[in-house]
Amino acid sequence: MSDDLIHTVEQEAVVPVHEPERQYYFMEKAKKVLQKMSEAAGRPLTFCVTTFGCQMNARDSEKLTGILERVGYVEEADEEKADFVIYNTCTVRENANQRVYGRLGQLGRIKKKNPHMLIALCGCMMQEPEVVEKLKKSYRFVDLIFGTHNIYKFAELLAARLESGSQVIDIWKDTDAIVEDLPTERKYPFKSGVNIMFGCNNFCSYCIVPYVRGRERSREPEAIIREIEKLASDGVVEVMLLGQNVNSYGKTLEHPISFAELLRRIEKVSGIERIRFMTSHPKDLSDELIEVMAQSGKICRHLHLPLQSGSTRILEKMNRRYTKESYLALVGRIRKAIPDISLTTDIIVGFPGETEEDFLETMDVVRKVGYDSAFTFIYSKRTGTPAAVMPDQVPEDVVKDRFNRLLKEVQDISAGRCALHEGTVQTVLAESVNDHDSSLLTGRLGNNLLVHFPGDPSMIGGFYKVHLRECRGFYYLGEIVSDE
Ligand code: 5AD
Ligand code: SF4
Numbered sequence: 001m002s003d004d005l006i007h008t009v010e011q012e013a014v015v016p017v018h019e020p021e022r023q024y025y026f027m028e029k030a031k032k033v034l035q036k037m038s039e040a041a042g043r044p045l046t047f048c049v050t051t052f053g054c055q056m057n058a059r060d061s062e063k064l065t066g067i068l069e070r071v072g073y074v075e076e077a078d079e080e081k082a083d084f085v086i087y088n089t090c091t092v093r094e095n096a097n098q099r100v101y102g103r104l105g106q107l108g109r110i111k112k113k114n115p116h117m118l119i120a121l122c123g124c125m126m127q128e129p130e131v132v133e134k135l136k137k138s139y140r141f142v143d144l145i146f147g148t149h150n151i152y153k154f155a156e157l158l159a160a161r162l163e164s165g166s167q168v169i170d171i172w173k174d175t176d177a178i179v180e181d182l183p184t185e186r187k188y189p190f191k192s193g194v195n196i197m198f199g200c201n202n203f204c205s206y207c208i209v210p211y212v213r214g215r216e217r218s219r220e221p222e223a224i225i226r227e228i229e230k231l232a233s234d235g236v237v238e239v240m241l242l243g244q245n246v247n248s249y250g251k252t253l254e255h256p257i258s259f260a261e262l263l264r265r266i267e268k269v270s271g272i273e274r275i276r277f278m279t280s281h282p283k284d285l286s287d288e289l290i291e292v293m294a295q296s297g298k299i300c301r302h303l304h305l306p307l308q309s310g311s312t313r314i315l316e317k318m319n320r321r322y323t324k325e326s327y328l329a330l331v332g333r334i335r336k337a338i339p340d341i342s343l344t345t346d347i348i349v350g351f352p353g354e355t356e357e358d359f360l361e362t363m364d365v366v367r368k369v370g371y372d373s374a375f376t377f378i379y380s381k382r383t384g385t386p387a388a389v390m391p392d393q394v395p396e397d398v399v400k401d402r403f404n405r406l407l408k409e410v411q412d413i414s415a416g417r418c419a420l421h422e423g424t425v426q427t428v429l430a431e432s433v434n435d436h437d438s439s440l441l442t443g444r445l446g447n448n449l450l451v452h453f454p455g456d457p458s459m460i461g462g463f464y465k466v467h468l469r470e471c472r473g474f475y476y477l478g479e480i481v482s483d484e
Helices: 002-011 021-041 055-070 094-113 129-138 151-164 209-213 221-233 259-267 287-295 312-317 324-337 356-369 396-419
Strands: 046-051 084-089 118-123 144-146 168-170 191-195 238-242 274-278 302-304 342-349 373-378 425-433 440-445 450-454 463-471 475-483
Touching: 021 055, 021 151, 046 055, 055 084, 055 118, 055 151, 055 191, 055 238, 084 094, 094 118, 118 151, 144 151, 151 168, 191 221, 221 238, 221 259, 238 259, 259 274, 259 287, 287 324, 312 324, 312 356, 324 356, 342 356, 342 396, 356 396, 373 396, 396 463, 425 450, 450 463
Parallel strands: 046 084, 084 118, 118 144, 144 168, 191 238, 238 274, 302 342, 342 373, 450 475
Antiparallel strands: 425 440, 425 463, 440 450, 463 475
C-alpha cells in the first residue's frame, strides 16, 4: 500500500490534507533534501534513536525508525557518531527527566564539534510545559521538539526543520487522531508490539501519564487484526498488545467491543503462536477475560497486574478504585481458573501519608499473592498531579528503608517461584544470542521467564522444547530436548 501512496503523492502538486498520504508526501520531500546532504558528505547519513521508559515508547521508536529509514538514514548504534540523534523520553518519574538533561548536556558538547548533527527530542517529557520552556532557554542546540500526540507527523516536522534550518517545536495538548499505515521498523523479526489503545482516563493521583498521553482512544479492531495478519505473514510469531489500561479497550468505540472479544479474534490469526498484553488495571479485569485466557492455547500464562499499594486507605488516596480485599479476591479467581499463571506487578513505596501499617499491608499482599516478579518504585512527586500537593510526604530515609525491605521480600519470593519449574520441560521461544556467552541463546517461556541454553543464531525466532536444568534465581540454564 505505501508504495502506491508514494506514486500518487509524487504526481500531486499540492500537499495532501489527509493522513497518512500527507506524511508520505513529506517523507519524499525530506528524502530529496537528505540525498543531497548525503552526496555532499560522500557517505550515507546515520541516525540513533534512544528510548527511555516503557514498551509504548519502544513501539513509538520503531515507528520513528521506520520513517528515518524510509527517508534514507542508516542506523548507527553509537550515538556520538550519528548525524541525527533522537531521544524518545519518559517522564513517569522525576529521575527519568534528570537522566535526559544529563545526556543532553553531553550531546551539546559533541554537537559543538560536529555542527551538522541534528538532535530531536520527543515523547512524554515534551508534553510538560516547564520542560519545553527549559529547553527553549538553555538547550537552544536542540533542532526538533515534538510530543506524544503528533508523533505521526515526524516526517512533516523533519521536512520543516530541513527547510527552515531553525529550531522546530510542535507540541499538541491532546488529539483524537489515530493514523494508520505509516512505516515501522521492527527491532525483532519474530515478535512485535501492537498498540491497541492510546492514553489513559484513570487519573491515579500520583501519575502524570493521563496528562502527557491524553484521553483514552482505542484503535478499531479491524485495523488491529489487519496489522497482526500482516505481521504474521512477515514471520512474526508473538505479539504484545499495548495500552495503558488494556482492560478498558474498545469501550469508547462507535461499535464497542470488549478486550476479551478482541483477544478471541486475534487468537484466530494463523501464524501467531503467542499473545501477550500489558497493562491490566485490576479494577477493569473482567471474568470474561479470565475465561478467554483459561481456554486459550495462544495467550501467555502471564498477567501484569499493578498493585501499587496493599493498603485500602492508600489505594483510595491513589484513586485506584479497588481495595486490598477485592484485589486479593481477583487474584483468587484468576488462580482458580488458570493455576499455572504467572503474576507480576508494580508497587510504589512512600506515597504521601503512607504509614508503617500501610506499608505492612503491602508486604502482606506481596506474601499472599507470591508474585513471580515485581517492579518496585520509590514514589516520585510529579508536578500537576493531585498527590504532589497532598500532605505528609514521607521522609526519604523512611522510604528508603521500606523500599529495601520490600525489595528483599519480592526477590526472595520470586526466586522461590522461579524454582518451581526446575526440572520440567517447557516450550521456549529463542530470542537472542546470550549477552555474556555467545554459545548460548536466550529464550523466554510463556510465563515470561528467561532461559539460557546452547544453540546458534540461526535458531532465533523458533520454538524449542527445553529442559530447565537449573534455576538461578530469576532465570534458568537448560538444554533443548527436541524441536517442537
Ligand atoms: N512515582 C513512582 N512510581 C510511579 N509510577 C507511576 N507514577 C509514579 C510516580 N509518580 C509507577 C507505577 C506504574 C509504573 C509504570 O510506574 O507503579 O504502574
Ligand atoms: Fe497512570 Fe493509573 Fe493510567 Fe496506569 S492506570 S497510566 S498508573 S493513571
